Amino acid sequence: MAEKVWGTGSVKRFGTRYGRTTKSKFDKIEKEQRRLHKCPYCTKIKVKRQSFGIWHCQNCNSTFTSRAYTVGEKVSIVERAQQLIAETPEIKTTQEGEE
Numbered sequence: 001m002a003e004k005v006w007g008t009g010s011v012k013r014f015g016t017r018y019g020r021t022t023k024s025k026f027d028k029i030e031k032e033q034r035r036l037h038k039c040p041y042c043t044k045i046k047v048k049r050q051s052f053g054i055w056h057c058q059n060c061n062s063t064f065t066s067r068a069y070t071v072g073e074k075v076s077i078v079e080r081a082q083q084l085i086a087e088t089p090e091i092k093t094t095q096e097g098e099e
């Protein structure tokens with residue numbers, strides 16, 4: 001009987017090596033880099049990663065540079081704070097002043 005293989009998806013190829021936390025982090029990044037992203041030019045979700053920081057749109061055929069593992073837009077601190085508040089229900093309830 002083979003041992004139970006940890007993880008699913010792409011990190012399964014590492015078997016029992018390298019540790020759970022490392023593989024979990026790696027899986028998160030790899031999922032992000034492999035999925036199709038939104039094109040900043042034609043706004044279609046057709047952008048594929050070619051290499052480190054190089055992205056190619058299959059719709060409008062443009063090749064451009066962005067971040068290494070994602071076509072992420074830079075999020076400002078204010079926007080990030082608003083996201084955090086929206087995600088955390090505890091903050092929301094204290095803000096509303098219910099009790």
Ligand SMILES: [Zn+2]
Pocket residue numbers: 039040041042043044046057058059060061062
């Ligand atoms: Zn495009």
